[in-house]
Amino acid sequence: MLKTRPSGIVGMVVLALVVSAAIAGAIATPFDPTLVDFSSRLLPPSLRHWLGTDEWGRDVFSRLLSGAAITVSVAGMTTLLVTVFGALLGAFSGFVGGWFDRVVVALMDAFLAFPALVLAIAMTTVLAGSPVAPVIALAVAYMPYMVRVVRANVMTMRQRDFIAASKVMRNSAAFTLVRHIMPNTVAPVLVMATSLFGWALLAESALSFLGLGLAPPAASWGGMLADSRNYFADAPWLAIAPGVAISGALLGINLFGDFCRDYFDRKMKD
């Protein structure tokens, strides 16, 4: 199937690049990303500084790598939290129904009434200072999307006869949920998780752009973009590097997400 969808390959390659940049950023970078060196301020890209330096003389490439580590781990942890808890809550809520389901739906609808980013900004302000603040804020903001998708899936599946068959076999509800319903929701959950990762990555960048991410001097893509604004005329590489990183990563994730969706759709139809 990959052969018929080259964009899927592109997506995977970009995603692999982003993840390896993040890993490199966490282990070792060419320069210390927070090292201030006034003798080399605002240098253009060169062999020594591949992507130039910023107004504090810090190496942009190193900051980009270290920013990748932060952005990817925030987006990754958010996605993980949302996937695990959202899928569990959605599956349980859709399966048992009744008043529990009604409460969950009402709660999720209340959260959905706020734009995710606004909700995240409010929550980061409350949790100010904590390094996990953006993760928790984004996880809460995106949870309703996952709950809804999984719940809807489980509710249609509950009508299928193999769930009735499980009841005829006197299987417990818990067993039916774990053995029959969960494995059949893996595909939509994975598809949802890929797009979530993209949303979370973008939202993390937006939060840092607004100064609500991790405190400086820690590097983040959104923060770098924000800092570059004053020097755009003299040092455009300061804006181009994080800008290309953010949009490139998003494009890759979306291509990969589309590929996943088509793959599972086709598998379902077979």
Place this chain on the structure above:
Amino acid sequence: MSPSSSTPVLAVEGLTIAAKGGSAIVQNLGFSLKSGEIGALVGESGSGKTTVGRAILRLLSPALSVTAGSIRFEGHDLVQADAGIMRNLRGRRIGAVFQEPMVSLNPSLTVGRQMMEALLLHEAISRREARARCLDMLERVRISDPLRCFNDYPGKFSGGMRQRFMLASVLSTRPSLLIADEPTTALDAIIRKEIMDQMVELVRELGTTVLLISHDLAMLSQYSDTTTVLKGGQIVEHGDTRDILLRPRTAYMREFVAALPKRPASGFTEAAEEELVSVANLDVTFRTKPTAPFAKGGTVRAVQDVSFDVRRGEVVAVVGESGSGKTTLGRTLAGLNSATSGTLDGPCFIDSQTKAVPRIQMVFQDSHSSLDPQMTLESIVAEPLRQDRSLTNAERLARARGALEEVGLPASFCKRYVHELSGGQRQRVGIARAVVSHPALVVADEPVSALDVSVQRQVLDLLAQMRSTYGLSYLFISHDLSVVEEIADRVLVMYRGRLVEAGPRESIFERPRHPYTRRLLEATPRIFHASDDTYELAIPSTEFSDAPDGFIYYEPGSANGGGLAQMVQIDQGHQVLCTPVAGLN
């Protein structure tokens, strides 16, 4: 008009239809229909019969195209004709009725508006005339209140009514050719007969030529003049309908007709006396959703005051139309619904309350939906053994493989998944799952209704074989009387949630008493094996006989005497729903 004019209305010659860049779906097909003739196209699913109908209408899916041949209709070649001519012919000269009328009707427009649309488009008449013609057509398809239907939306009506609207609408432009693709397949027997009768009467009157596409041989042999049999896109046989179906000559047709359900030799196997299930005064009520905000939801009595028993080794069939409560009854026995009142007794239920291996299993109509797509076949079949603590996992899988082999799926199938199987194979897996734990009773809910005749034959044989191997009892739920006549020892007839007649198979089929049972039997033509290679079409006619002294037959739904209605014994094991004359006001 009589079917005597010499030039055919429709002449198909050398028609070949192929998938884009792929194999041929229909190959070198040729047949013709004379004016006023009702011709049938028969075949199993995948034989290409629907594709031919679509090709005549030039409504083939874009993936298919006509690669050779011609379709001649009233001087046009429908293969070559340009889109403008086709638009003009479709609807005006060629009408079409399909299986699911709701797909062809727009739910947001009134019935009348949709009927008038075709007339106004194709004929130079005023709205007033069009309206009058439509109302007249509605009356001719025997709709009792045409004006009300004319102004209402299609969603309010039953499937049978919608199909009547379609028929009235299509025939209102007096087309010379009608293509009817499985027009009554989705309908209950009694409605099916009514609609077919009306359709045939109307087209004979209007002189319309009909191409009837169906898989239902008994129905075709009653209504069509000539038949073309398709197999894998090629003609197997063509000729007079009765000749082809009742005196089949080709090997394929012989097999095809022989696969139909058989009337068993008279005298039935004596079941053991042991009572497996005893149901008394069962009521199942569902709550319905409120239709308006703040309104209270209503209740529906899906099953009302039903009593019967099933003995060990016996096949009890439940027949009735859709909505009669037969499926609810079966699901209640299998533990999928709970009884609102009444009792379920017997060894099956006592065992299943302890957590032992369930004594009741179920086979579903939709084999695709009833098997978990993420599991291998062996783990699907092993699942009912999960609660048998005396077995190890390996032993469970081994028994599952044994059961799969027994239903005709060799070891190579064990690790496969549901989507790799055909419909018949899936139903075999469903049966293997139902019998692997050696239950006492299997509730089979329309297990062969979705299958082609030849596959249906295999599954019926398999069910019979499983029954004799394991001494199973079946509660066999079906709307198809010919299948029931083959397999059942006793028959329960349900209508509107109530049991209206119950008795041994022979009594029910030979001496039906209740008016509903008689209507049902008369609406179900069946093909019977007469001698070595000839068959005979039986359209049962039943005789009225009086209800027992002091009683009259009670029709569920009629206002009078429902509360007093009871099953009255009229013969050995034969009961019928009656109400005492004394209790009527």
